[in-house]
Amino acid sequence: MEIGPDGKIKAPDSPDDKVEEIRNEFMRGLEFPSEKHVPQFFLCPVGRIGAGKSTVVRALIKHFPLLRIANDDVRKILYGYGYNYKRTRDITWPVLERFAREGYSIAVDSNCASDAAREIQPQFDGLVRELRAKVIYIYINPPDEYIINKLRNYPHVWLFKDGEHAVARYIARKPEKPIDDISFIYTFDPSRNDLEKQIKEAAGIIEKKLTI
DSSP states (O other), rough: OOTTSSSSSEEEOOHHHHHHHHHHHHHOOOOOSSSSSSSSSEEEEOOTTTSHHHHHHHHHHHTTTOEEEEEEHHHHHHOOOOOOTTTTTHHHHHHHHHHHHTTTTTEEEEEEEEEEEHHTTHHHHHHHHHTEEEEEEEEEEOOOOHHHHHHHHSOOSSSSSHHHHHHHHHHHOOOHEEEEEEEEEEEEESSSSSSHHHHHHHHHHHHHHHHH
C-alpha cells in the first residue's frame, strides 16, 4: 500500500459489510486458555510503538490463563484486504466484550493509553464494573534509543514500509499523552538483559494483587 506524505498508509476504510467478515477471521485465530482465571481480570499494557508490549504480554500469558486480544493481529488482516487500520478497534472491541462476558480474563495486547483506547474508556470501565473484574496496568518503557534501533532494524513486512518509515511514525507520535491517571503495578524495561527476571517479578506482584 502507498505511504502518504504524512507517513500514514493510504488505503480505503474497511466497509461495513466487510467488518464482520474480518472480525470472524480474527476470532478464528484466537488461542483460548484451557481454563478461566478466578478472579477475572484484564491485563492492560501501556507503551509506545516498538516498546515491547507484545513481548511482555506473551510472556505473562505463560503465567496466567489469559485470552490475548491483539490489535496488530487485526491490522495484519486489514492489510491483506487492502484497507487502512482506522477500524481496528471496531473489530476488536466487540470480540473483547463478548469473551469477557463469557468469563475469560483478557490480555489487551495494545497501548491502553492511546487516543483510540481513551475513546472507548467509558465502555471499558462500564464492562469492568459489570463483570466486577480487576484491571492490571503495566508500563513498558525502554529508552528511546532502544526503540529506534529496534524499529530501524526490524524486518518490516506489513505495519510499516521499512525501518525509516517505522522510526518516522514513532517520532511523529511523540510526545506521548500524559499517563498520570494510570496506576501501574510494574514498569518493564525490555532493553535490559534480565527481562525474564522482570516477568517473574511482575507475575508475582500480579498474583498478589489479584488475591486482595
